[in-house]
Amino acid sequence: MDNSPAVNDDLDRALVRRFLGGERAAGDELVNRYQRSVFNVALRMLGNVQDAEDVTQTTFGNAFAGLGSYDPGYRFFSWIYRMTVNESLNTLKRRRNVVSLDGSFDVPASGPMSQSAADAEERVGSALLELNPDDRAVVVLKHFVSFSYEEISDVLGVPVKTVKSRLFTARERLRQSLLVAGA
Secondary structure, eight states: OOOOHHHHHHHHHHHHHHHHTTOHHHHHHHHHHHHHHHHHHHHHHHOOHHHHHHHHHHHHHHHHHTGGGOOTTSOHHHHHHHHHHHHHHHHHHHHHTTOOOOOOOOOOOSSOOOHHHHHHHHHHHHHHHHSOHHHHHHHIIIIISOOOHHHHHHHHTSOHHHHHHHHHHHHHHHHHHHHHHHO
């Protein structure tokens, strides 16, 4: 099967049309296509599995509730990722008033991992959580979702120049944080 972006965009648009036409299975297929990626973005943004699960559920709920306003002239994945990032940022704002980030990064292991690899993942996760949410969003979308600058720009609603600037700043902050953590 061809997985080129154009083919995926056409399939997404067709699934949206079918769902809006009353075919519930098309909505299930959209969830299947994007649930893992949406969860991973939320997890990297929030650093907490439960919060990421909540954001994933809320994002899909909001997406289906607002699907009638989705403009098929835009890529569906950009639309859903923008909702994910926004909901993650909202969760961070709510959390800021309740509890501070403790630096924990409870990511379930996807298989056997050496202790040094697990330690490195923990340090990267902690350093990522130290970034401000805007910088964290750019890093997550670039390095964990593998979006292009243009796709990140579309998701975040900022110019490509801003994406590049935030990414440069965030990488430098991560580097500094990891150097301190490794010392």
